Amino acid sequence: MAVVLENEQGALIDHGLALKRVYCHVNTDAHIKHQSYVMKTDLFEINEPFKMDSQVLAEKTAEERGIVQRKRKRKRKSELNIGEVEAQQYHSGILKKVTNVHKDLISKAIKVGCIQDKKEYNGSSSSIKTVENKSVCAEGSSAGQFIKVDNNMLARQAANIRVGDTSLTDVCQTLAPPTNSKSAIRLEMSTHLRLSECVNRVCSNDWNRPRLCQIDSETYIIPNNSTFLLSDFRHHKNMYPRTNMEKYDLIVLDPPWQNKSVKRKKMYGSLKDEDLLDISMEDLAAPGCVVVVWVTNRMKHIKFVKDTLFPRWSVTCVAEWQWLKITKFGEMTQDINSDHKKPYEMILIGRYNEFKLSYKEWTAPSPTNKTKREKECYKIPACDWKSGITDLCGEGISNDEGPCEAIGATGNKKKELGSFPESYVIISVPCALHSNKPPLIEVLKRYLKDDPRCLELFARNLWPNWTSLGNEVLLHQHIDFYELG
Secondary structure, three states, rough: OOOEEEOOOOEEOOOHHHHHOOOOOOOOOOOOOEEEEEEOOOOOOOOOOOOOHHHHHHHHHHHHHOOOOOOOOOOOOOOOOHHHHHHHHHHHHHHHHHHHHHHHHHHHHHHOOOOHHHHHOOOOOOOOOOOOOOOOOOOOOOOOOOOOEOOOOOHHHHHOOOOOHHHHHHHHHHHHOOOOOOEEEEEEEOOOHHHHHHHHHEOOOOOOOEEEEOOOEEEEEEEEOOOEOOOHHHHHHHHHHOOHHHOOEEEEOOOOOOOOHHHOOOOOOOHHHHHHHHOOHHHHHHEEEEEEEEOOHHHHHHHHHHHHHHHHEEEEEEEEEEEEOOOOOEEOOOOOOOOOOOOOEEEEEEHHHHHHEEEEHHHHHOOOOHHHHHHOOOOOOOOOOOOOEEOOOOOOOOOOOOOEEEOOOOOOEEEEEOOOOOOOOEOOOOOOOOOOOOHHHHHHHOOOOOOEEEEEEOOOOOOOOOEEEEOOOOOOEEEHHHEEE
């Protein structure tokens, strides 16, 4: 199991272990030869909190010279504006919860040996690998004399193996789907394909094991029973389910949110918030579908999802979780009190409610008073997803004592569904690959029916029994990021 430790407020997840179990038996040739693969361990060699090389070097130099460095807080040139005050208040409420969960789970993890205690190893070479960083040199040192700086160098180098590779996004921009097609053409996966064959086509397999696939001159590791659409977001509607039976029970989105750093570095293409309004949740989501949105800590994006996107999608926000990033010694990757960068990201969770008025119905001209329509828009038939669920006939089933049982139109009892905790903290050592999030399915499955249909939008990797869409959906499946286990 990917969940190593858990309490009522959070869970410690081993991302690398989850991948190891997916790829423990990979078919590597036509003779059904099996080999075990793991994502390169260097990608999880997060030994120290995230810092700039120059900052780490200055700290090491001061340490060697016996200079005591004091943290200097930047003085603001102006007062906080309304938005900044709001963000400060919002995150101050999160800070204590995250800190308490971190302290409890990490102390337990160290006791049972899930996490190494940094104090015991004291930075010995056996526990922390260091790389001589020749790009920085201590001030006053002669040429050729370098201070050994770790600064997660192994992880950063492993993540940069394919930096600058834009072949997937380039082909998505070049090739457009047929204009007369209402849905994407479907393609059964094989072990040898041309990249142009995969674009704008729903590619799927019914393999019982993962396989190595040759796509053009590149090798990718493809999970069993996985489906993907390699396509630009402009064409996302081509993969909408053709029948109600094909709609999804879990939809995860990791949008490429706009921010100043992305614009400055031109790291990847980003979307305007308003572009997400084009997604038709009515066409994608099954009744009671769980919708999960990864969000940066910027209040603009958080408010947009809660106040605009979810209501537009007929989704009721039921929980605000956090993903806390730690080093392999359990330290937070950033100062949690920093106003600049936090060691956590937000996970907003909602339930799709088919009984809400659709956006089109809500905005349609009507003699009915607008205030009344706004109230009606949020009327749910005797249902509160935090404490109950609604059956297929629309009859509410409330249960104030705890979780509820899903009951179909025939009255047959189905799996008991847990109620979402409003606050929960997922803790893991982050993968060094950009935007490679930890798997949430093991934590979320208690809130889903058995054998749920799962979809990820803006995906960069694949999972068994999932459908994934994105213009870089195969990026993190490249064999360069894996090694024999």
